[in-house]
Structures are given as structure tokens and as C-alpha cells.
Amino acid sequence: MPTTEQLLDNGQGVIDPDVFFKMNSPPANLKDFETKLEQFVDYHQEKKTRLVFITSGGTIVPLENQTVRFIDNFSNGHRGACSAEYFLEAGYAVVFMHRQFSLQPYHRHYTHNPSIGFLDYLVQKDDNIQVDQQYNDKMKTVLSNYQNAIKNNRLLLLDFVTLSDYLFKLKSGTRILARLQENAMYYLAAAVSDFFIPSEKMHEHKIQSGGGALTLTLDQVPKFLTPLVSVWASKGLIVSFKLETDVNLLVPKARQALTRYGHQVVVANMLSTRKQTVTVITKSSQQVLSLTPEDIAHHVEIESRIIPQLVHIHDGWISSGATKACQQ
Known part of the structure; x- marks a missing residue:
């Protein structure tokens, strides 16, 4: 098998996406x-339901083939899990592809809470x-919404763990959803x-300690948004995310991504304010969505503002696709 160095893309130091799949096992x-x-897709294609494919949570990068140690990031999947609920409220069917054990829609209200564990909600x-009576009304509402989504086959939970798992499933998943054409949205919230x-x-095998400092050399992950936009899901509405810590880079980097990859929407946010303010950027528009202090006091979630904006954009995307079809 060729080495990584022999398979670099155009001398830029980045492995071609197709090569990545040849080098790794599914x-x-x-x-x-x-x-x-x-x-799931066949069911909703027949019903002509709009469907959103949400990726959520972080990917791990193993340091050993028989993995003991790995590199991770801080994402717990809050944005994806929260967004899934608002998409369901908006009438979408949701494929929720999440990092194993990260936050899930509806479950999120009772897991990963630093101040109260799940068993504390119960009494004998x-x-x-x-x-417990003090939690009964909210839990009843959350449970009802979850059961309705499952009963009506509108929520499919699928998971991944490693970077390689994620990329194989992203490629396969987007190709399956491509049959929905403009009715599919791809909400790429995974970190x-x-x-x-x-x-x-x-x-x-496990890297042994006691030998002094450990030096690692990592390769750049291929830019999978390129084939996703141009080949795997060319007719769907594709939403990516841009997280920055330097406010001066936020909008320029988001617009650079739109130009480079040719997709439709970037949701840009700063690390420090990502739960209060985002900027939804398209080629022709830029909309800042923010929570007021009153919103925050009433536990309003920024995703409740993001999803209606994206549904509006998706309306236009579907209409433009229908218009193009009529003109052909």
C-alpha cells in the first residue's frame, strides 16, 4: 500500500478524500x-417529508491502533441535540448522527447536568x-414530545465514535439522503x-510511559465538505458551522468557506458567546441572531432562533429547485 506521503493531494500536504477511504477500514x-x-429515508420520501441530517458531538483521534489513548475536543453535542428538537417542532424528520454518549434530543434535559443527576428526579x-412532583410537569412534556417523535418515525438516532467512523458514515449517509434532493438539509454541527x-x-499497542517527552506529528484531515457539496449531496441545503475565538476572523472565515466549498449557509459563532449570539451567513445575506438578557433569564435557547431562520432559507432553496426543474 502507498504511504501517506505518496498520496498527498496536489502537493498541498492534504490527503485526497477518496484516498482516505482507501487507507482506512469502514x-x-x-x-x-x-x-x-x-x-427511514424511504419512509419519508414516500410521505414527501422534509428531512434534516444532523451531525453532533466531537470525534476522537486514536493515538494507537489498539486504542488506549486518543485526542478529543470539548464538544458535548448541545447544539445538535437542542436543534433536533426545534427541527421536529418545525415538522422535519430528523436523522441524528451523534458521538456515542454525547447529548441526545429530549434525553439532554436529564443527562450531563452538573448540579443534578438523573436519579435525583425520582422518588420511591x-x-x-x-x-418527583417538582419535576413532573416538565418531564411529562419532554417525554410526550420524545414518544411522539419515535411513534411517528420522525427521529432516527445513529452514532459514531472516531474520526474515521464519522467520515465513513457521513459519506454513506449523505449519499442515501441525496434521493430526497432539495427536501434534505444537512446540518453539520459535529466538531x-x-x-x-x-x-x-x-x-x-499502547504507548509506553517512562521514556520521556512524547512528540506527535498529525496530518491534516481531508476537506470532506468539497465532495459532499459537489457529489454526495449536491441538491440538498448544506449548513456548516464556524467557531472562532478572534472576532475579526469570524465573518471573513465564514465567507471564505462559502466561496471555497460552494455550499449555502454558514452559522458562525464565537466560543465565548456561542449560546447567546450567532451570525447566519449566506452568499447574499448576513443575519445576526441574539438573545436578550430577558431571553436568557427565561432560559430561551439560541437554537429556537436559528432553526426558523434555516427553515426560511430552506423554503427558498426548495422553491428555487422547483423553479429550475420547471425551466428545464
Whole structure:
């Protein structure tokens, strides 16, 4: 097999996306992933339902082939899980492809809470377990919404762990959803690693300590948004995210991404204010969405403002696709 250095794309130091898939093995559960997704998509294609494919949470980068240590990021999947609920409210079917054990829609209200654990919501009366009365009304609403989504086959939960898992499932998933054409939206909220260690460069076994400092050299992850936009999901509405810590880079980098990859929307936000303010950027528009102090006091979530804006953009995208079809 050729080495990584022999497979670099155009001398730019970046592996071509197609080559990445040849160098790595697909996840063991990819076939099961595809079967579940195909059944879900077929169901909603028949019903002509709009569908959003949400990616959520962070990807891990193994340091050993038999992985003990890995590189991770801080994402717990809040934005994706929260957004899924608002898309369901807006009438979409949702494929939620999330990092294993990260936040999930509806479940998120009772997990990952630093001040109260799930069992603290429950009380025991005689031999019965009940929800503590102070939490009953909210939990009843959340449970009802979750059960309705599952009962009506409008929410499909799929997971990934490593960077390689994510990329194989992203490629496969977007190609399956492509049959929905303009009715599909791709909401790429996962925090995907920018760098990785190719399998050929990894230690096979656990890296042993006691040998002094550890030096790692990581390769850049291929830019998978390019084939996603141009090949895998060319007719869908594609929404990417841009997170920055320097406010002066935020909008220029978002617009640079739109120009470079040719997709439709970037949701840009600063690390420090990502839960209060975002900027939704298209080629022809720029909309700042912010929560007021009163909103924050009433626990309004910024995703409740993001999703209606994206639904409006999707309306226009679908209309423009129908117009083009009539003109052909």
C-alpha cells in the first residue's frame, strides 16, 4: 500500500478524500447504519417529508491502533441535540448522527447536568418509582414530545465514535439522503477533528510511559465538505458551522468557506458567546441572531432562533429547485 506521503493531494500536504477511504477500514456497524437509514429515508420520501441530517458531538483521534489513548475536543453535542428538537417542532424528520454518549434530543434535559443527576428526579413510594412532583410537569412534556417523535418515525438516532467512523458514515449517509434532493438539509454541527494520525503512523499497542517527552506529528484531515457539496449531496441545503475565538476572523472565515466549498449557509459563532449570539451567513445575506438578557433569564435557547431562520432559507432553496426543474 502507498504511504501517506505518496498520496498527498496536489502537493498541498492534504490527503485526497477518496484516498482516505482507501487507507482506512469502514466501521464494523456501517451496514447496519445504512440499513436503518435507508428504511427511514424511504419512509419519508414516500410521505414527501422534509428531512434534516444532523451531525453532533466531537470525534476522537486514536493515538494507537489498539486504542488506549486518543485526542478529543470539548464538544458535548448541545447544539445538535437542542436543534433536533426545534427541527421536529418545525415538522422535519430528523436523522441524528451523534458521538456515542454525547447529548441526545429530549434525553439532554436529564443527562450531563452538573448540579443534578438523573436519579435525583425520582422518588420511591412503597414499591413504586415516581417522578418527583417538582419535576413532573416538565418531564411529562419532554417525554410526550420524545414518544411522539419515535411513534411517528420522525427521529432516527445513529452514532459514531472516531474520526474515521464519522467520515465513513457521513459519506454513506449523505449519499442515501441525496434521493430526497432539495427536501434534505444537512446540518453539520459535529466538531470534527482537523488533524489525525494515519493508521500506518500509529503505534500498534499502547504507548509506553517512562521514556520521556512524547512528540506527535498529525496530518491534516481531508476537506470532506468539497465532495459532499459537489457529489454526495449536491441538491440538498448544506449548513456548516464556524467557531472562532478572534472576532475579526469570524465573518471573513465564514465567507471564505462559502466561496471555497460552494455550499449555502454558514452559522458562525464565537466560543465565548456561542449560546447567546450567532451570525447566519449566506452568499447574499448576513443575519445576526441574539438573545436578550430577558431571553436568557427565561432560559430561551439560541437554537429556537436559528432553526426558523434555516427553515426560511430552506423554503427558498426548495422553491428555487422547483423553479429550475420547471425551466428545464
